Amino acid sequence: MRKVYLDNVATTPLLPEVRQVMLPYLGEVFGNPSSLHDWGDTARQAVEAARVQVAQLIGASAEEIIFTGSGTESNNLAIKGLALAQQNRGKHVLVSAIEHFSVLHSARTLEKWGFELSLVPVDKYGVVNPRDVRQSLRKDTVLVSIMHANSEVATIEPIREIAQITRESKVVFHTDAVATAGTIPVDVKELGIDALSLAGNQFYGPKGVGALWVRKGVRVMPLLNGGVQEGGRRAGMENVPAIVGLGKAAELAKASMAARMEHLARLRDRLLTELPAKIDHVVVTGHPQSRLPGNASFCVEFIEGESMLMLLNSRGVAVSSGSACTSRALKASHVLIAMGISHALAQGSVLFTLGIDNTPEDIDYVLEVLPPIVDRLRQMSPLYSKFTKAGKGGM
Amino acid sequence: MRKVYLDNVATTPLLPEVRQVMLPYLGEVFGNPSSLHDWGDTARQAVEAARVQVAQLIGASAEEIIFTGSGTESNNLAIKGLALAQQNRGKHVLVSAIEHFSVLHSARTLEKWGFELSLVPVDKYGVVNPRDVRQSLRKDTVLVSIMHANSEVATIEPIREIAQITRESKVVFHTDAVATAGTIPVDVKELGIDALSLAGNQFYGPKGVGALWVRKGVRVMPLLNGGVQEGGRRAGMENVPAIVGLGKAAELAKASMAARMEHLARLRDRLLTELPAKIDHVVVTGHPQSRLPGNASFCVEFIEGESMLMLLNSRGVAVSSGSACTSRALKASHVLIAMGISHALAQGSVLFTLGIDNTPEDIDYVLEVLPPIVDRLRQMSPLYSKFTKAGKGGM
Numbered sequence: 001m002r003k004v005y006l007d008n009v010a011t012t013p014l015l016p017e018v019r020q021v022m023l024p025y026l027g028e029v030f031g032n033p034s035s036l037h038d039w040g041d042t043a044r045q046a047v048e049a050a051r052v053q054v055a056q057l058i059g060a061s062a063e064e065i066i067f068t069g070s071g072t073e074s075n076n077l078a079i080k081g082l083a084l085a086q087q088n089r090g091k092h093v094l095v096s097a098i099e100h101f102s103v104l105h106s107a108r109t110l111e112k113w114g115f116e117l118s119l120v121p122v123d124k125y126g127v128v129n130p131r132d133v134r135q136s137l138r139k140d141t142v143l144v145s146i147m148h149a150n151s152e153v154a155t156i157e158p159i160r161e162i163a164q165i166t167r168e169s170k171v172v173f174h175t176d177a178v179a180t181a182g183t184i185p186v187d188v189k190e191l192g193i194d195a196l197s198l199a200g201n202q203f204y205g206p207k208g209v210g211a212l213w214v215r216k217g218v219r220v221m222p223l224l225n226g227g228v229q230e231g232g233r234r235a236g237m238e239n240v241p242a243i244v245g246l247g248k249a250a251e252l253a254k255a256s257m258a259a260r261m262e263h264l265a266r267l268r269d270r271l272l273t274e275l276p277a278k279i280d281h282v283v284v285t286g287h288p289q290s291r292l293p294g295n296a297s298f299c300v301e302f303i304e305g306e307s308m309l310m311l312l313n314s315r316g317v318a319v320s321s322g323s324a325c326t327s328r329a330l331k332a333s334h335v336l337i338a339m340g341i342s343h344a345l346a347q348g349s350v351l352f353t354l355g356i357d358n359t360p361e362d363i364d365y366v367l368e369v370l371p372p373i374v375d376r377l378r379q380m381s382p383l384y385s386k387f388t389k390a391g392k393g394g395m
Numbered sequence: 396m397r398k399v400y401l402d403n404v405a406t407t408p409l410l411p412e413v414r415q416v417m418l419p420y421l422g423e424v425f426g427n428p429s430s431l432h433d434w435g436d437t438a439r440q441a442v443e444a445a446r447v448q449v450a451q452l453i454g455a456s457a458e459e460i461i462f463t464g465s466g467t468e469s470n471n472l473a474i475k476g477l478a479l480a481q482q483n484r485g486k487h488v489l490v491s492a493i494e495h496f497s498v499l500h501s502a503r504t505l506e507k508w509g510f511e512l513s514l515v516p517v518d519k520y521g522v523v524n525p526r527d528v529r530q531s532l533r534k535d536t537v538l539v540s541i542m543h544a545n546s547e548v549a550t551i552e553p554i555r556e557i558a559q560i561t562r563e564s565k566v567v568f569h570t571d572a573v574a575t576a577g578t579i580p581v582d583v584k585e586l587g588i589d590a591l592s593l594a595g596n597q598f599y600g601p602k603g604v605g606a607l608w609v610r611k612g613v614r615v616m617p618l619l620n621g622g623v624q625e626g627g628r629r630a631g632m633e634n635v636p637a638i639v640g641l642g643k644a645a646e647l648a649k650a651s652m653a654a655r656m657e658h659l660a661r662l663r664d665r666l667l668t669e670l671p672a673k674i675d676h677v678v679v680t681g682h683p684q685s686r687l688p689g690n691a692s693f694c695v696e697f698i699e700g701e702s703m704l705m706l707l708n709s710r711g712v713a714v715s716s717g718s719a720c721t722s723r724a725l726k727a728s729h730v731l732i733a734m735g736i737s738h739a740l741a742q743g744s745v746l747f748t749l750g751i752d753n754t755p756e757d758i759d760y761v762l763e764v765l766p767p768i769v770d771r772l773r774q775m776s777p778l779y780s781k782f783t784k785a786g787k788g789g790m
Binding site for chain 1: 402407417426435464470495501601620622633705707713
């Protein structure tokens with residue numbers, strides 16, 4: 001059976017070139033970067049070289065990069081660490097309603113610690129309106145966090161415009177760029193932001209490593225206490241092989257970004273146009289233009305996304321429904337709900353996230369196997385039979 | 396030049412067998428364990444198999460194991476997570492004065508959050524007296540954390556005796572077993588404890604992974620918020636290759652522990668007896684009997700440990716002086732100071748930590764190169780010339 005992986009939002013495969021540079025660090029080069037001897041020096045140099053590579057991906061300085069264990073840890077460190085470092089100035093935090101749970105739940109934790117949290121709404125495309133950010137800012141606001149792009153609906157947010165507002169108000173602005181860094185151009189100076197999260201496994205780098213960029217001069221309280229690694233901002237021995245891999249993945253992403261984006265967008269566009277043409281009652285979610293190149297997200301009416309996922313899996317195709325991190329919670333996506341999509345429709349969410357290895361034949365295959373799956377599921381759906389009896393209304 | 400790595404406390408090399416089982420997870424098996432398709436299933440099964448292996452190493456149940464990104468993260472999660480989960484019952488925490496900084500500084504963070512912290516002293520061998528724990532317990536004590544062994548001076552603590560006391564008082568007891576799990580027998584039921592930290596890189600497993608064991612029924616607040624991974628106790632995508640490697644390292648450690656211990660102790664004993672015989676004014680630190688098998692720790696009078704480390708490095712030998720995590724802080728070890736060793740003597744700390752690949756020839760080499768290094772350094776030491784002029788007094 002053909003195997004088609006279209007769930008690159010959950011994680012991307014490791015590039016062979018990335019794996020190759022990691023291997024020595026799983027072998028003879030095993031030192032602890034904090035050690036003051038040759039074994040330590042070699043490991044430390046590798047970590048510092050990777051720091052430069054990651055900084056270059058986002059137009060930052062190497063010393064501003066903090067290596068973490070995941071995008072989730074980067075977001076936790078950003079939300080909690082930036083807010084706590086400034087709590088003397090105020091205790092109000094602003095995040096969008098469609099943030100990843102590592103941002104949203106970190107902000108909820110801040111509430112337990114005496115902070116106030118405001119959620120900025122989004123429109124039906126999942127776009128945050130900068131004016132809403134401006135209106136929600138208070139004198140005691142110390143942190144704003146709006147994601148660069150939402151990986152569930154692909155919408156890219158107007159980060160530059162929001163950053164102008166936060167800069168005027170002298171409020172620290174963090175963006176979760178886990179969905180964008182390494183995938184589309186990200187330049188922290190151009191964006192005008194103060195902090196940014198990224199994760200290696202989102203652009204063909206290893207699992208177990210992420211980074212938080214914090215602009216020089218902006219304080220962050222460490223989440224992990226202990227040794228003085230990462231400039232005292234993140235204790236714990238550096239995961240050297242993963243960091244080296246992240247560096248290489250960043251270098252490759254930067255070098256081949258334009259070609260990758262073009263390849264992804266071409267395949268993505270086929271899904272966005274041909275799927276609704278082949279299947280009735282399918283809505284594209286997210287912004288029609290301002291979206292990630294490899295991401296085709298839909299809601300299929302009268303169907304459970306999970307069932308679609310399972311049946312596609314039985315045909316060798318991997319997709320997701322909602323975000324992987326919440327897939328086991330089996331709840332309607334908070335992102336879709338925030339966009340005003342009904343609970344019933346949100347249940348039919350299906351998300352195709354393309355990777356650089358996908359081919360036109362992969363798309364042909366999906367366009368061939370999905371329509372009969374949808375038909376089959378709709379035959380079993382009481383909602384659908386009620387609907388068809390009523391005379392085929394619109395959504 | 397001969398290369399002799401005697402700094403296994405900083406980190407151990409990865410066993411080839413461990414690397415071997417990790418490789419598929421850096422290649423074709425790349426799924427996210429949270430994904431609901433075959434790619435995810437395969438990754439999840441690998442993680443769950445490793446969970447069983449780690450549980451078996453310490454006599455625990457698999458579902459009690461929380462995978463983390465490092466020993467440091469395990470300790471942070473234990474100290475903060477266990478204390479915060481019980482803060483309604485009280486806000487007093489008790490740790491020993493010689494804990495690793497990931498425990499000590501986490502406890503200091505709790506102080507900022509309104510907790511009170513008491514430090515339990517140690518004797519000149521670095522041993523915690525269980526009676527001191529009993530006397531320091533208060534009605535509002537909610538957490539005691541005493542390390543299983545101190546990696547800097549090798550002393551093994553009377554954990555079972557301390558656990559009896561905490562059990563009687565119904566206080567949660569955590570032990571940092573980063574220095575012992577995978578090295579000497581550790582059985583959580585036999586020890587009678589409630590929580591235990593371990594790290595893969597301490598027993599020939601990978602960097603970037605640790606585990607926290609928490610006894611069923613004991614609550615822990617997550618440190619990282621986000622997805623529902625690890626039973627909602629630690630968000631963030633699982634570092635699958637590292638977790639698989641940790642599992643294998645645990646399995647191998649359990650199978651070959653007795654042989655490894657015997658090998659290490661034989662080499663260690665040579666250092667403990669022959670080094671003081673070859674060099675004047677050398678003190679063994681830590682407990683004479685109750686100590687880790689692969690750890691020979693000394694203070695060399697009239698000398699800076701760092702200089703010794705550098706010169707040994709120039710002869711191809713890796714050792715540490717104090718702990719690697721604090722090596723860049725260049726302060727006298729808090730462990731040695733807590734044991735009543737003077738600042739001057741503590742500066743001369745040197746730590747040989749043996750690994751399973753070390754040979755008798757490695758020990759011969761160290762015993763050959765170290766005495767002239769010490770001589771040379773003492774020639775340059777004003778303290779030493781003052782001392783010799785005064786007529787060679789004792790310590």
